[in-house]
Amino acid sequence: MAKIIGTIICVTGAVAMALLKGPKLLNKEFLPIMSQGGENWLLGCLFLFGSSCCWSLWLILQVPVSANYPDHLSLTAWMCLFAALQSAVVTLILEPDMKVWRLNSYLEFLCCLYAGVSSAVTFFAQAWCIAQRGPLFSAMFNPLLTVIVTVLACAFLHEEMFTGSLVGSLAVIVGLYVVLWGKAKENEESMNVDPSQIKKRSNQKPLSSESSDETSCRIDLEEPLLSDKSPYSGDNI
Template identity: 60%
Template sequence: MGGFDAYKPAMGMVGLQFIYAGVALFTRAALVRGLSPMVFVVYRQGIATLIMAPLAYVSRSRRSSSGFSLGLRSFAWIFAASLLGVTANQNAYFEGLYLSSSTAASALTNLMPAITFVMAAISGLEKVNIRSLRTTSKILGTVICVSGAIAMALLKGPKLLNTELLPTKSFFSPGSDNWLLGCLFLFGSSCFWSLWMVLQVPISASCPDHLYSSAWMCFLASLQSSMIALFAEKDLTSWKLITHLEIASCLYAGIGLAVSFFVQAWVISQRGPLFSAMFNPLCTVIVGIFSAVVLHEETYAGSLIGALAVIIGLYAVLWGKAKDLEEIKNEMHQQLQNDQSPVQLLIDESPEKKNCKADLEAPLLSKQIKGC
């Protein structure tokens, strides 16, 4: 039984990548058929809030004896994270998905670890030593990731699949200007989500109950997204979910968001964030195959080359981060040898300590706890 338990985290992450791929594919199909991206974000966040709010309430009730309360400072951090990292991120992501393709959306989300490294380095949360091999690996990985993203947006090359399978009235093909605009939206989405990762450092310090803060972010993002959609969508009929595909895509995305929160949190607690992040490119492969076969999306040589570069750059960044974590573990071991008590060492290895500014593990989380 112990052997099977050892494979559970990997099985969970593989299943999670299929969930993420399903969100990209089903949502893309619904958007092409008329569902508004902004309205979709509102429904998705609302469903996720309805699922997470009761769970957060139960968790809060069990922690009531601790005397913790959400102060003004914590609320301000959560509000900023929900506005930038959830509302802006989700609207940019699904707008980019609508204008480009599900393959491009899945591939460009792999930029997040590299973008987060840049933001963390600028804000002083990440150590940068040019003479260090791991730092060089993270810098080169970031450059490769960004170069791959640019290649996906600008280098089309010959068509490989589905040359004439798109409807004649479709403007979603890479040959149109909307492809570049969609890639820009997706790049902006990755930047917003990376900023959300960085903001988790002060949020975790002021609000240690992550389920409680996530439920608040989902609720605030629902309100913020609703105001944006009401202002941008003048036609009230766009709020009606007519087809079964539209209803199913909203339910699937909302429930998938809640499920991914628990699965990824459990996997990270078992194997760490690096293990979780290593499975991100699998979603790109799944989406690439099914989008070409099921959605008949056009496949370009430039897109494949760019996606491959993004994945290579991602692993270069993750390798550098893995070396950082090894150094932190060695330092902790040295502290233990320098008369540090075992009790204090256990405290230092707690989940809250792992989110400290020294190792910044949170940025290695995938897109996919996407926009709680």
């Protein structure tokens, strides 16, 4: 229930930041730095929606991928390699002129280097986080992007900040911590399982398969080394 309620609060806060205005708080004299274009806003919204869907699927797919391929560093290298190849193919189709590919200054080279390194670090950190806590833990930090973009746009681009943006930001933060609290409680309940009850249920089943042997060995390792029921005592020797 905490995870559901926190997610609703986060989404509501993000929507409030985009739709609600109210009184102005900062930058009352707005100085437009970038050109105001709006002829392709529908296409942009569709692209953002598709990007959100693909990002959600990527987070979910990281769970079976991390289980079958636990080396996150190698996995990140493969993902960055294929992403670079796909980006190169799309760029060649959209911009066949090879002169555009030239780097005219060290700043452009540093920007490309920073984009590659930061993407690799992001993929590695998220893959590790998903392997440790699941996709929900990593996905719940995405609403903070709206808050960070609002603060940075107000500070550097001199965009106006309204009361609705402040209220929405607080709602996003509160909803995030509610979801994380519910996730932490869920992890505590899953870890606080009585080993004796698990061993009792496992002893009721015949150890005839390979999976049963692995379960029994895992349970026996949780017991003290000098316990009465040793797997190497009696008839097992």
